[in-house]
Amino acid sequence: MKKFLDQPVRSSWLSFLRQLEKAEGYKGQIVKVLMIAERPSVFEDPDPPLPAALQRALQKVGIRSLYRHQSIALQEVRKGNNVAIFTPTASGKTLCYNLPVLEQLIQDPNTTALYLFPTKALAQDQLRKINELGFSELFPATYDGDTPVERRRVVRDRSRIILTNPDMLHTAILPNHNLWVPFLRNLRFVVIDELHTYRGIFGIHFAFLMRRLRRMCDFYQSQPIFICTSATLGNPKEALNNLIGLPFTIVGEDASPSPAKTVVLWNPPFLDLKAGVRAASSKEALKLLVLLVQNKVRTILFTRSRAGAELLFRYSKDIFLQSDDPDLAEKISSYRAGYLPEERRAIEKRLFEGDLLGVVATSALELGIDVGELDAAILAGYPGSVASTWQRAGRAGRKKEGLVFLVATSNPVDQHIIRNPDFLFKGAEAVSVTLKNPYIAAAHILCAAYEVPLNRDDTHWFGPLFQELVDQFEQAGWISKGERKIWLPSKRPHDQIGLRTITGQQLEIREKGLRQLIGLADRGRLYRTFHPGAIYFHGGVPYYCDGFDLDLKVVWVQRADVDYYTIPIENKETQVLETWSEKNLNQGKGYLGRLKVREQVLGFKRVRLVTDQVLSAELLDLPPEEYDTVGFWFTIDAKLVSQLDDKDFHLMGSLHASEHSLIALMPLVVSVDSDDVAGISYAPWHRDTKLPTVFVYDGYPGGVGFAEGAFDRLKELMKVTLQTIVECPCEDGCPSCVQSPRCGSENRPLDKWGAAFVLGLLLGDDIRPILRKAKISQKSRSVGRLRAP
Numbered sequence: 001m002k003k004f005l006d007q008p009v010r011s012s013w014l015s016f017l018r019q020l021e022k023a024e025g026y027k028g029q030i031v032k033v034l035m036i037a038e039r040p041s042v043f044e045d046p047d048p049p050l051p052a053a054l055q056r057a058l059q060k061v062g063i064r065s066l067y068r069h070q071s072i073a074l075q076e077v078r079k080g081n082n083v084a085i086f087t088p089t090a091s092g093k094t095l096c097y098n099l100p101v102l103e104q105l106i107q108d109p110n111t112t113a114l115y116l117f118p119t120k121a122l123a124q125d126q127l128r129k130i131n132e133l134g135f136s137e138l139f140p141a142t143y144d145g146d147t148p149v150e151r152r153r154v155v156r157d158r159s160r161i162i163l164t165n166p167d168m169l170h171t172a173i174l175p176n177h178n179l180w181v182p183f184l185r186n187l188r189f190v191v192i193d194e195l196h197t198y199r200g201i202f203g204i205h206f207a208f209l210m211r212r213l214r215r216m217c218d219f220y221q222s223q224p225i226f227i228c229t230s231a232t233l234g235n236p237k238e239a240l241n242n243l244i245g246l247p248f249t250i251v252g253e254d255a256s257p258s259p260a261k262t263v264v265l266w267n268p269p270f271l272d273l274k275a276g277v278r279a280a281s282s283k284e285a286l287k288l289l290v291l292l293v294q295n296k297v298r299t300i301l302f303t304r305s306r307a308g309a310e311l312l313f314r315y316s317k318d319i320f321l322q323s324d325d326p327d328l329a330e331k332i333s334s335y336r337a338g339y340l341p342e343e344r345r346a347i348e349k350r351l352f353e354g355d356l357l358g359v360v361a362t363s364a365l366e367l368g369i370d371v372g373e374l375d376a377a378i379l380a381g382y383p384g385s386v387a388s389t390w391q392r393a394g395r396a397g398r399k400k401e402g403l404v405f406l407v408a409t410s411n412p413v414d415q416h417i418i419r420n421p422d423f424l425f426k427g428a429e430a431v432s433v434t435l436k437n438p439y440i441a442a443a444h445i446l447c448a449a450y451e452v453p454l455n456r457d458d459t460h461w462f463g464p465l466f467q468e469l470v471d472q473f474e475q476a477g478w479i480s481k482g483e484r485k486i487w488l489p490s491k492r493p494h495d496q497i498g499l500r501t502i503t504g505q506q507l508e509i510r511e512k513g514l515r516q517l518i519g520l521a522d523r524g525r526l527y528r529t530f531h532p533g534a535i536y537f538h539g540g541v542p543y544y545c546d547g548f549d550l551d552l553k554v555v556w557v558q559r560a561d562v563d564y565y566t567i568p569i570e571n572k573e574t575q576v577l578e579t580w581s582e583k584n585l586n587q588g589k590g591y592l593g594r595l596k597v598r599e600q601v602l603g604f605k606r607v608r609l610v611t612d613q614v615l616s617a618e619l620l621d622l623p624p625e626e627y628d629t630v631g632f633w634f635t636i637d638a639k640l641v642s643q644l645d646d647k648d649f650h651l652m653g654s655l656h657a658s659e660h661s662l663i664a665l666m667p668l669v670v671s672v673d674s675d676d677v678a679g680i681s682y683a684p685w686h687r688d689t690k691l692p693t694v695f696v697y698d699g700y701p702g703g704v705g706f707a708e709g710a711f712d713r714l715k716e717l718m719k720v721t722l723q724t725i726v727e728c729p730c731e732d733g734c735p736s737c738v739q740s741p742r743c744g745s746e747n748r749p750l751d752k753w754g755a756a757f758v759l760g761l762l763l764g765d766d767i768r769p770i771l772r773k774a775k776i777s778q779k780s781r782s783v784g785r786l787r788a789p
Contacts, residue, residue, distance in 0.1 A: 011035060011262040013403045016295065023291060027269040029284065031418055034263040038401075042255035044068040046075060054102055057133040063095075068255035070095050074103075076249045077225060084195070084228040086236055087254040089394030093229040094129055096251070097191045100227070104188055105138055105160055112182075113189040114224075115163040118197045120144045123163040124345065126193070130161065144168050156180060166206055166499055169213065174451050175494050177216055184220045195230035196387050196431060198243055199671050200704050201440075203433040205499040207243045208444035211461045212451065214245070219452050231387035235430040242433040260401045261393065267408045267418050276734020280612070281409040285380035286312050288405055290319055292376050293328055293358040297403070299376040301360045302383065302392045305537070309334050311609060312380070313360040332358035363388070376403040382414045385671045386428045410612075412664040413674075415736040416724045429671045432709030436630070437702035439502050441465045446478065446493040454485040498522075502700045509536070512546055512558045521548075521555050524701050527601045527622050528568045530555045534604060535566045564606045564615055569744045572680045573598040574695045576688040577628065583714060586764035587640040588691075592711040595631045595697050597678075600624035602744065612741060630704075631697025632711040635689050640761050644754060647771070651692060654754030655681040656745075657738035659694045661721045661755060664740065666696075669717045670709035675699075675742075677706050715763065722759040725752060726770060 011017070017033070020026060043065040049055070058064070066074070069085065070092055076083045077100035085096045101113045117123040123142050130140045140161035141147075145168070147155065155162060156179060164173070173180060190213070198206040217224055226244055232252075233239050240248045266288070268279035285301055289312070292299040303309045313334035320329040333356055335347050350356045354373075363383070377396035383389050389406070396402030408414035417423050435441065445462055448454060459466045470485060479485040487493075498506060498520055505523035509530075510516060518538050521530055526548065530536060534545040536557055542565075543557035575596040583590040603619040636655075644651055659679045666672050679696040686693040698704050710717055728737035733752035740747065753774035760767040 011260075012401045013262045016297075016403070017262075017264070019295075020288075020291070023287075025287065029266045029269060030264055031267045032265045032421055034265070034421060036258075036261040036263060038260040039254075039256075039258040041257035042068045044071040044255070046071045050074075050099065051103060051106055053106060053135075054099065054133075057102075057135065060134070061132050066095070066099075067092055069251050069253050070099065070255075072253075073097075073227075073251050074099050076251070077227060080225060081249045082226040082228075082244075082246050083251060084230065084236065084240055084248045085251045086230050086232050087252070087256070088231065088258075089391050090258075090398050091254045091256040093193075094126065096229060097189075097193075097227040098130060098133070101161065101189050101191065102133065102135060102138075106135070108188075110186045111160065111188040112186045113161045113191065114169075114183075114187060115161065115191040115193070116169065117163060117165055117193050120146060120165060121345075121348070122193065123165060125348070127163050143172070156183065159183075166202075166209055170205075170209055170447070170497075170499060171494050174212055174216055175447070175492055177220075177451060181220065184216060185222055187217060187220075187222045187224045190224045190226045192226065192228045192244075195228045195239070195243065196233055196385075196428075196671075199431045199433060200673075200676060200706070201502060201700060202500050203243065203431065204435070204437055204440045204704060205444070207245075207433055207435060208440060208462070209499070210244050212444055212448050215448060215458070215461045216451065231391050232428040233387065233431050234428045239431045239433065242435065259397050259399065261397055261404055262401065263393065263404045263406065265408070265418050265421055266405050267415075268410075273729065274731050276410070276728065276730030276736050278410045278736075281381050281407045281414075282308060282312060285378050285405070285407045286315055286319075288378050288407070289316055289358055289360070292378075293320075293332060294323075294325070296357060297375045298354070298356070298373070299358045299378060300374050300392075300395050301358065301378040301380060303360065303362060303380045304383070305362065308380070308609070309360045309362050316358065316360065328357065331356055332360070335359050335361040373399055374402075375400075376405070378405045378407060380407050381409040381411070382406065382417055382667075384413075384667050384673055386424060386426075387671075389424060410735040412661060412724050412728075412736055413667050415728065416665065416668065416720065419727055420723075423668070429667070429669060430709055430713075431671045432705035434630070434703060434705035434708060435463050436465070437502070437704060438465055438469065439702045442469050442472075443493070443497045445469055446473065446487070447497065449473070449479050449485060450487040450492050450494070453487075454479065455483060502702060502704075507548060507550075507553045507555050509538070509543075509555045509557060511543070512556045518543065518557060524627065525699075526555075527625060528570070528599075530557075531568060531601050531604060531620055531622060533566065533618060533620070534568075535560060535562060535564065535606075537565070564608050567605045567607055567742050568601045569603040569605060569617065571600045571602050571624075571744060572678065574631070574680055574686075574697070576633075581711070583711075585634060585715075585762040587761050588634055588636040590632060590634045590711065590714050592632045592708065593630070594628060594703075595695065596626060596628055597697060598624050598626045599678075605741075607741065614741075627701040629698045629701060629707075631695055631707045632714065633689070633693055633695040634714075634762070635686075635691035635693045636758060636762070637691070640758065641684075641692060643761065644757065647754075647757065649754030649757055650749055650751040651754075652681065652683040653749035653751030654758050655683055655692055655694050657725075657733060657750040657752055657755035658721065658758055659696065660738050660740040660743065660747075660750070661725055662694070662717060663696055665721050665724060666706065666710050666717065668720050669713040670706060672706040672709070676704070718759050718763055722756055722763065722765070725756045725759070726773060728752075 073096040105111050138160045139158045141155045141159040143155050143162050143164045268284045271277045289301045317329045333347050393404040408418045473479045474481050501522035503524045507521045509518040530545045536543045542560045544560035546556045548555040577594040579593040581592040601622045605617045606615040659681045663679050678699045681694045683692045698707050725737045733750045738752050756770045
C-alpha cells in the first residue's frame, strides 16, 4: 500500500483502507487513490417565478430553490427551444423536465406529455417522483408491458403525462395511433431520459423511431418540444442530431452539490508476471463486498453480466452463511433485468429503506432509479465508458463522502485506465449512431407505411436511403405504387421487428419439452450465438443450445447447470466493396468503407465463468454466412515490411497482435463493446489492397457506426494502443495487451513488440525506445510460443 500512503490523502475512508492493507490476501492491489473534492451548490431563481401551486409542491418535498442548471433548462423550454441536459447522476435532472412540463400542463388543460425511459423500472421510479409533487388531476401513468390490458384504455383516455419506453412506442402507440388521437394532437412535450444509453443497434432503431414519432406528430399537426437528459457525451451535438434530428440548446453545467468521493483503483495481483496473468477481478470484487458489508457499509457491486451478478450474489451469500454473522446473508440481494416487476420493486424498496447492506447489480441499477443512500460502490471491471463509470460511481455517497472501487480486469482497456487514471477525467467518449444501415432503415420505413401512407416528402424523415428502399418495396408488393404508398399485407410489420436486432429475421427461443418462449434470436448472428453446444444466458440462467429449425423459426434450448460460457471459433474473409474515405499514415494508409464479410463458425471454446479459464474446445461443421458491413482498414508500405524483417519481427504476428489490441481498445475512443466489432489481418497481402492489411469492422449487417466513429479518431486509437502495448509489463504478450480470448487461431502467431514497431512507424513516432524495451534478440524470441495461457 506504499503508493497509497505516499499521497497526501484526506479521506474519511482512510481507516478502512488501512484495514484493507492488513486483510488476508492483500498484495498491493491499491494502485492509486483519487480524491474528488466536494462541490458546493449554485442556486438561481427562474424569471418569472414558477406558478404558486408548483412552488408549494416543491416545498412539500423539501425543495425551496432551484440549481442554476435547472433554472436555465426551464427558461430555455419556456422560449420554445428543444433542450438537452448533460450532467452527472444525482444532479437533479428530473426537475429539468418535470418543472416546464408541469408548469405548462397546469396552465393549459389540454396539453399532454410523453416520457420515454430505456427501462420499465426507471419509468416506475420517475412516476413515483411525479406523484410526490401532487397534481393527481393530470393522472400521470406508466404505459408498458406490465400495464394490464383493462387499464390501458383508461391511461390512453385520461392521462396527460404518460411514461413509457421505446418498445411500447414502437409496437403499441404508433401503429395504433388512431386510438391516441387526442393525446397526439395535444402533445406538447417529449421527454427522453438517459439519452446516452441509445447507441449501437438500439441507438439506430431509436433514431428511426424518433423520426416516425415526429412524422406522426406532423400528421396530427403538433410540434412538441423535446427535452433530453443524459450523462456526459463526447459528441453531444452530433449525437442529438443523429438520434433526434433537431437543433437543441445544450445545458452542460452541473450546479448541484456533490460530496467528496474517494476513488480507489484496484488491480488484481499477478499470478504469472511473465505471462501477464492476474487474479480474477470478480473474486477481488467479492472480497471487497464481503469486507464492506461486514463493516456495515451499504454497498453496491456492479458486474457486467447477469450471470456474473447471480454468481457473485450466490458466492457472497454462501460466505456469510458460513461466517460468524450468518444473518448478513439476508442483508444482500442481486438486482438485474429479467426479474418480475414485483421482485424489482421489492428490492428497490428494501434498498431505499436501508434494509439491505449489499446488492450485486448489473447496469439495470446504473440508471437514475432512486434507491436511497449508499456508502460504497464496487465496479467489477471498467463498465465500458466514462459516462457509465461515473453513473455507477455516483451511486455511492449522494449525501456524504462516498467510497468507490474500480477493480480492473485483465482487459487492455482496464489496464490502460489503471496506469493512466487521468483518462477518467478527460471527458466522455463519443456515441456513434449511423443512419446508413439499410436493414434498420427498411424496417422503420415499412412500419411508417403501415402507420400513415408514404409519399415523396418522407425523404425528409428517413434520409437518402428512402427512395431506393421504397422502390424495392413496390417491386416486392409490400406497398402500393402511386403518389400515396399504402401498406398492402394484412399483417402489420411491427411484430416482426425488434429494436435490438438488425435484419428483422427473428427466431423464437423456446425451452425444449416445455416449449416455453424464452426470447428472440437475430438470424444474422444465429450460428455465432446458437451453434450446437453453445451456452445461452437469459435472465442469468444458462441454457444449452440444442439446435434450431429455420423453417419453423425456432431455436431449441434446455436449462443447463454449468459454470462456463462458450466462445465461437471462426474463420473470416473480407472483400472491399467500396472505399469512402482515406487517411495518410507515416508508412501506410487508413481507409473507411463498405466490406463483404464471410464468416464460418468452425467450433467453440468452453470458458469458465469468473476466472475466464479455457476448459476445452470442440469442432463444428456449419455452413459459412456472408453479410455486408462497414469497416476501417490500414495497409503498411513495402518499406515498413522490410524494416520489420530487418529487426526480426514476424509480419503476420505483428499485424495480428495490433488487430487484437486495436479492437480491444476501441472503447477508449468510441462508446462500443469490443464484442460488437471484429477483425482480420492479412500478410503478405490482401487480394484487394495488394498490401499487408488489418481490417476492423462492425460485426453486424449494414454496420452500426462503431467503425466509422473509430476511423474518425484513428490516430488517437493507434496512439493509445501503442501506449498500452509498450506499458504492459509482460514479456511477449498477454490478455492485457495483445491476446484475445475470442481469437479463432488460438492467438498464434502474435508478436507484441512487432505490433508496437508497426504502430510506432505508422504514427511517425521515435521507435528507438520500443526497440530498447523489446530487447530484440534472436535467441530470446520465439513467436510460435506466444499463445493464450
